[in-house]
Amino acid sequence: MYHYTECGLPNVYLKNGFTIEHIDGEDYTSIDDMNNLHVAIAQTIADGHTALRPAEFKFLRIELNLSQKMLGHRFGVSEQTIARYEKGQSDIPRTTDAALRSLFMEKLEKTNSVSYFLDLLSDAEAQQAAKEILLEEVDNHWGIAI
Numbered sequence: 638m639y640h641y642t643e644c645g646l647p648n649v650y651l652k653n654g655f656t657i658e659h660i661d662g663e664d665y666t667s668i669d670d671m672n673n674l675h676v677a678i679a680q681t682i683a684d685g686h687t688a689l690r691p692a693e694f695k696f697l698r699i700e701l702n703l704s705q706k707m708l709g710h711r712f713g714v715s716e717q718t719i720a721r722y723e724k725g726q727s728d729i730p731r732t733t734d735a736a737l738r739s740l741f742m743e744k745l746e747k748t749n750s751v752s753y754f755l756d757l758l759s760d761a762e763a764q765q766a767a768k769e770i771l772l773e774e775v776d777n778h779w780g781i782a783i
Contacts, residue, residue: 638771639666645699646692646770649678652782654774669774675700677779680745681770683738691725694734697741698723712736 639651654669668674679700682693689697698708698719705719712719712733721727773782 641668644675644678645696646678648769650769650771652771652773654772654779670777670779674772674774674779676745677772677781678770679741681772681781683741688731689729689734689737691723691729694729694737695723697737701737701740701744708737711740 639655639657641649641651641655651668651674654674656667656669658665658667679697682689682697685693698705701708703711704716705723706716709716709719714733718727722729722733771782772779
């Protein structure tokens, strides 16, 4: 397995879909289909049932190709507020959490029911410890490892 910390998240592991080459005493890693890998990571985060952690919030924002200023404008908060969420200096409100997930799912053109987000907002267990994300590539498609 490869611990894929380069994505900015501490809990992403790849079961396959990568190559490590040793050249002149140094390791060089190449990852297959990086764009779809990032979509799979973001979708796993957006589909999760725990509150977004700061690094996950930042990852989703970057996958949406939004600056802190642009996202702040959409959410009616300052750029500094978004930066504080991403640095873990301020708690991410549940409504903001749900809105960011919804924006990402909308980008994927997937239908989301309002009840899913209402459940997410009312889930008393949303603060439980996050689990590791283990992904694998099967038939040139990234998904959750079995």
